[in-house]
Amino acid sequence: MKPLMYAMPYSQKLAEQLASLSGAELGKLEVRRFPDGDSYVRVDVVGTSVEDRDVVIVAPLDRPDDKILPIWFLADNLRDLGAGRIGLVCPYLPYMRQDRRFLNGEALTSNFFARMMSSHFDWMVTVDPHLHRHKSLDAIYTIPSEVVHAAPLIAAWIRTNVEKPIIIGPDEESEQWVASVASQAGAPHLVLKKTRTGDRAVKVEMPDLGEFSSQTPVVVDDIISTAHTMIETVKELKTRGTPPPYCVGVHGIFAGRAHMELKQAGAAVIATCNTVNHPTNQIDISSLLAPAIERLTAATAPAAAALRTGNRPDAAVAK
Ligand code: R5P
16 A cells, blocks of 8 residues: 655645655645644544555654644644554655754754654654764664665755856765765865854864866855855855855745855855755755655564564664
């Protein structure tokens, strides 16, 4: 039987693309708030039975705190109604940056969030999570997971849209994405040194651009949040007299006025993947997510019977 796919309200378009590419059936869902702020979640079980079905929930989780409870209610409700395995397609995975206690007593939210997510879902697919001190999701998630890399699509976008690019990574953490994008785009790359002293206080140090100073800089990062990492990089490039830079992010969060401020700083073009809904979305990642969904539903399917009889399979099933 085809897997059933549910789109959280803000992810309808992506879910429609994924359902059509992965051969899933889109189920109907009502998610709203009661006047007191509590969440209301209802799945249409008259039109579509969920019994024994593999279920896929599509939920980009930028600004997660308001979104996460309804998703957990949906997953628990589906399980209660007899669904089989319940997977999460979470193109942007939040709470990955607090991956250690930088100051005494800080909550280690990457680990705590992973623990909570692992108790609600049977598997997860995401796009380029911010893996820095955690080397893989398996370090903190106990469910099978698959990470999809946007680099090939970003490289293809750069090849189509930018003449003579040089790919710039704003900090050492970006090396992993930037090196891969650059080699696939057939372009040189360099990585800057970043110091962050506050949420919006960022400094970047740039080496001499030498022979590359006339090439078009394409700043590539995994997350654009306050955009100050990109803004400081764009400002530094300006002082070197390069052509106006392109800014490409996998996940465009754009907190507050970040998008406007990055434009004002001098970014020629700002492009992001559609892992977070935003007007800058130019790179569609559904062609990478759909096969991953098919792999995970196929890999975990035999385990559904064991789950229903109360014999929960161990997390190694699809690793
Ligand atoms: C940091 O480690 C990430 O890779 C990004 O550079 C960072 O999240 C960007 O944040 P912001 O846009 O707030 O400077």
